[in-house]
């Protein structure tokens with residue numbers, strides 16, 4: 001049984017590392033998503049021998065401890081097995097604590113992916129931005145996201161575009177209820193709360209399209225609250241900004257720019 005487990009585990013871990021890794025979410029569009037993909041791969045590789053061990057022993061038990069059809073006697077009473085129990089306690093404790101430490105370190109590392117900007121309720125829009133970082137204000141509302149670019153004349157758009165290889169700070173807030181801004185392939189997911197400025201940083205490493213979804217049940221059309229964003233190269237981003245500036249002011253009913261917003265139930269209920 002141990003030989004079968006060892007052989008299958010080696011095969012399984014190699015499959016995880018080399019066959020599954022390219023398909024592991026959320027991919028490699030940004031530095032942050034690459035980190036998360038690597039973490040998911042490591043955890044899957046550690047889980048694999050454990051899962052295979054459980055299945056191999058289960059199958060072994062099904063065959064080795066099978067009762068004969070005419071055997072109606074009680075089985076022998078079971079006793080503890082000190083060596084097995086102690087080994088299992090030590091091994092599982094080591095794995096769980098090791099993964100807890102690894103996960104915590106990786107989480108802190110991802111949060112600090114854009115120098116000095118952690119997750120959570122972070123710095124304000126412009127002050128304490130890392131040098132060269134692009135600030136994007138993400139305003140969630142029932143039922144769409146709109147975006148403001150305070151460094152580019154506070155232009156407002158209904159589509160999200162960011163430049164490649166430049167740190168981006170998302171300043172996420174909401175006009176009405178709690179939403180969650182989830183830019184899947186960028187490895188960014190953060191609550192959008194009225195009256196609060198939540199920040200999350202990312203640095204895209206590839207150009208291309210990414211998904212933006214609301215990940216918090218926020219009302220009747222929550223399921224329709226999804227769209228696409230785009231990572232552009234620098235010249236394309238500059239010309240995209242110029243096009244957006246030419247189309248300002250965008251037709252909208254949003255309040256004037258502010259760090260955070262509060263619900264206005266009477267007005268919105270109208």
Ligand SMILES: [Cu+2]
Nearest residue numbers: 179214218225
């Ligand atoms: Cu929502």
